[in-house]
Amino acid sequence: MSRTALLILADGRFPAGGHAHSGGMEAAVASGGVHDTASLEAFCRGRLHTAGLTAAGLAAAAATGYDALALDDAADTRTPAPALRRVARRLGRQMMRAARATWPCAGLDHLARHRPQGPHQPVVLGVAARAAGLTALDAAHAAVYESVGGPATAAVRLLSLDPFEATAVLARLADDLDAVAAAASDAAGRVAVEGVTVLPAASAPLLDITGEQHAAWAVRLFAS
Amino acid sequence: MHLDHPVTLPQRHTYSADPRHPDGSHRALRIGFGGPVGSGKTATVAALCRTLRDRLSIAVVTNDIYTQEDAAFLRREAVLPPERIAAVETGACPHTAIRDDISANLEAVEQLEQALEPLDLILIESGGDNLTATFSRGLVDHQVFVIDVAAGDDIPRKGGPGITTADLLVVNKTDLAPYVGVDLDAMAADSRRQRKDLPFVFTSLTAADGVRPVADWVTECLAARHPGATR
Numbered sequence: 001m002s003r004t005a006l007l008i009l010a011d012g013r014f015p016a017g018g019h020a021h022s023g024g025m026e027a028a029v030a031s032g033g034v035h036d037t038a039s040l041e042a043f044c045r046g047r048l049h050t051a052g053l054t055a056a057g058l059a060a061a062a063a064t065g066y067d068a069l070a071l072d073d074a075a076d077t078r079t080p081a082p083a084l085r086r087v088a089r090r091l092g093r094q095m096m097r098a099a100r101a102t103w104p105c106a107g108l109d110h111l112a113r114h115r116p117q118g119p120h121q122p123v124v125l126g127v128a129a130r131a132a133g134l135t136a137l138d139a140a141h142a143a144v145y146e147s148v149g150g151p152a153t154a155a156v157r158l159l160s161l162d163p164f165e166a167t168a169v170l171a172r173l174a175d176d177l178d179a180v181a182a183a184a185s186d187a188a189g190r191v192a193v194e195g196v197t198v199l200p201a202a203s204a205p206l207l208d209i210t211g212e213q214h215a216a217w218a219v220r221l222f223a224s
Numbered sequence: 225m226h227l228d229h230p231v232t233l234p235q236r237h238t239y240s241a242d243p244r245h246p247d248g249s250h251r252a253l254r255i256g257f258g259g260p261v262g263s264g265k266t267a268t269v270a271a272l273c274r275t276l277r278d279r280l281s282i283a284v285v286t287n288d289i290y291t292q293e294d295a296a297f298l299r300r301e302a303v304l305p306p307e308r309i310a311a312v313e314t315g316a317c318p319h320t321a322i323r324d325d326i327s328a329n330l331e332a333v334e335q336l337e338q339a340l341e342p343l344d345l346i347l348i349e350s351g352g353d354n355l356t357a358t359f360s361r362g363l364v365d366h367q368v369f370v371i372d373v374a375a376g377d378d379i380p381r382k383g384g385p386g387i388t389t390a391d392l393l394v395v396n397k398t399d400l401a402p403y404v405g406v407d408l409d410a411m412a413a414d415s416r417r418q419r420k421d422l423p424f425v426f427t428s429l430t431a432a433d434g435v436r437p438v439a440d441w442v443t444e445c446l447a448a449r450h451p452g453a454t455r
Contacts, residue, residue: 015326016325094327222316
């Protein structure tokens with residue numbers, strides 16, 4: 001593996017559209033659920049162990065070379081909220097564009113051709129990781145980091161939170177991130193034999209509900 | 225009305241965005257409109273649409289700070305049919321969406337091209353930002369920077385990438401100059417100094433056909449791109 005490739009893929013500056021999405025943080029801030037560093041940490045921990053774990057499992061499985069189209073269907077199954085499905089596919093298209101320019105490969109071309117409206121973002125992430133020579137565990141790390149890094153950045157913008165404190169929250173979650181990535185990668189290691197049902201399917205019902213509501217807001221800063 | 229250079233030379237710019245589709249056909253010309261909040265970007269885009277829509281197939285992409293305000297304005301003003309106006313959300317960072325991570329804007333541009341083919345011109349409007357906001361060459365072929373007289377006559381002197389490097393600088397709201405004590409000649413001299421041989425125009429959109437200098441520049445850009453195919 002190339003450690004540098006992982007840094008490029010996981011960098012918040014990777015031009016795949018993530019900056020316009022808050023991962024549910026905008027709705028959480030509006031409801032008062034997140035209002036300070038402690039509540040930011042609680043939100044991130046919750047998202048990591050639900051949406052983050054599920055995304056990491058899909059990304060890791062895609063990075064093993066497992067059938068990406070089957071994984072895309074599995075991602076639909078694991079994403080009950082229509083608004084969040086649309087977001088995942090739109091971000092998947094955007095990541096596809098960035099990944100094909102960065103690490104051109106037949107796997108990405110194949111996935112793009114069969115999902116012209118955009119595959120789920122974690123699946124693209126996993127295929128891109130494979131194209132970059134990364135492992136399933138690497139892909140899982142990128143997915144879990146993104147699952148909390150995006151909302152933390154959004155919280156800084158939405159609450160004018162101290163950016164040092166927000167970054168310290170991510171650092172305090174590092175062991176959790178490692179553990180969730182390892183669990184996702186372990187599951188992905190069994191997918192070739194046992195099929196997609198072995199992949200994590202942890203859901204966050206409140207994120208699903210508020211995601212659906214947020215999509216209908218007339219005025220918002222973030223696309224999701 | 226000052227038009228600094230009667231002819232601009234858009235062909236001197238390098239295209240990092242491929243000007244052709246994979247099948248070899250020309251894609252629409254993409255022009256970005258940036259500038260500070262309230263300088264008249266949306267009004268300029270709206271006036272351009274009204275002036276050019278009868279002879280060109282046009283679409284607009286807006287980048288809003290809050291949801292879809294500019295797109296909603298353009299739809300309300302009915303400058304184009306609603307399916308020709310797309311809005312990109314920018315997560316509170318309009319400059320990121322037009323420069324550092326252009327993926328959402330490219331999505332919007334390509335979807336408009338697919339749905340409305342053939343398009344001649346796509347106008348991409350930035351959310352109101354600061355003097356450093358510029359468009360990626362991977363997104364647009366040319367960029368216009370719109371400032372206004374009422375924000376102060378020292379803006380051209382302050383410079384910044386938008387003022388100094390945009391392919392066209394528009395100094396808007398000249399009709400307000402007498403009311404805000406602005407010396408237009410000094411603004412013109414500062415603009416010339418900052419921009420060397422790059423063009424700039426003064427506009428007042430309250431005047432009849434006030435957007436004409438910008439419309440002429442856009443028409444020149446299109447003509448330079450398709451030699452002999454001017455409509």
